[in-house]
Amino acid sequence: MTLDRRTFTHALALGSLAGPLSSRAQAAYPSKPVRIICPFAPGGGSDFIARVAATRLAERLGQPVVVENRPGAGGTLGSELGVKAAPDGYTLLLVAGSYTVNPALYKLSFDPVADITPVIQLSRGAYVLCVNAKLPVKTLQELLALARKDPGKLTFASSGPGGHLHVVTEYLLDMAKVKATHIPYKGTGPAINDLLAGNVDMLFGGTEGMMQHVKSGKLRALAVGTAKRLPAYPDIPSVAESGLPDYDVVAWHGLVAPKGLPPAVLARLNADLNAVLKAKDMEDRLEPTGVGAAGGTPEQFGALIQAEIVRYGKVIRDAGIRAE
Known part of the structure; x- marks a missing residue:
């Protein structure tokens, strides 16, 4: 009986210490x-x-x-x-x-x-929708109007099939009720290179990779995907204010x-x-x-x-x- 009582008391002591020990371990x-x-x-x-x-x-x-x-x-x-x-x-x-x-x-x-x-x-x-500077459009509305004239003729690049850039572009096209042909690449870098070369018409890409080419005049930025304009690039309108008010992609x-x-x-x-x-x-x-x-x-x-x-x-x- 004495041994059982001691064992029971020892178990209670260990149990009472478990919480503090766990807390101390997390605090460390x-x-x-x-x-x-x-x-x-x-x-x-x-x-x-x-x-x-x-x-x-x-x-x-x-x-x-x-x-x-x-x-x-x-x-x-x-x-x-x-x-x-x-x-x-x-x-x-x-x-x-x-x-x-x-x-x-x-x-x-x-x-x-x-x-x-x-x-x-x-x-x-934000993603910024850019076109090759030689494409005869200066706004998103003009791009969508061009796409409606000849469904599927315009091409858009992405970093790969099923990637985020692919999905957010399809999201925009579906909302605008227009068709364009998807050209997938193995990464954003090759997609940007082909956009610069004029082998594809447009690309939704991150500002960090796209804006250097916009500043050089090789690409034209039509819109950013966020609901509001970016403080860093206040001259670029959003997709939402360009005719698709429900579009907001971060x-x-x-x-x-x-x-x-x-x-x-x-x-x-x-x-x-x-x-x-x-x-x-x-x-x-x-x-x-x-x-x-x-x-x-x-x-x-x-x-x-x-x-x-x-x-x-x-x-x-x-x-x-x-x-x-």
Whole structure:
């Protein structure tokens, strides 16, 4: 009886300590390097955002934050690796708009909503619709009128079939009730090169890659995809004010973690990243490219992901888009 009583008392003591021990373990976060999985190749816009965030976050956490590029299958390979990692805060996944189109294109091995913990939206940017400067149009209305005269004659480039650029362009064409022929490329770089050469007529691309060619006079910017004009480029109208008032497409990036991330770790990451995004040097780094810092709560970012999965799923089904 004495042994049983002692055992019982010892068990109670251990139980009472479990909570404080767990809290202390979470409070010690991070005690080792953190990695951010970027499911795209080095050198692109997603890689740029991941590395800027990693550098600033490392300063806040006091631990190295390493970017690990895992490209392939439209970002699904790296996403699977990130989502299925241990939910301890030491593996984060960079996600972009493509994360919300992939559920309608691929048979995923994870639930893109239920299997993640949204952490924060990092950036809010825009795509700009550009045409080769030799194309005889100066506004979006003129481009759409030209497309209506000869359905399917005009061509549009994308970074690949089923990619975010493909989907948002089809979204615009469907809303405008016009037809154009899709010419897919293996990445945004080759698509821009062929647009510059005049081999395709138009491309919806990120401002960071397109505006240098607009400034040189080789491309003409017709509209930005966000609902309002960009402060960095106030002379370029939005698609919404150019006749399609319901069109609003944001080129965004954010961080998620696997499902089950401890609340204390989530709160630490969200607070530190919000502080990073509000810093003046971050604004100075992003604004010249037409990209703005976002921030906000995990709940806000989760709502964005869910809403865009629904929206782009419909666009993909209506347009019959398939990944290749």
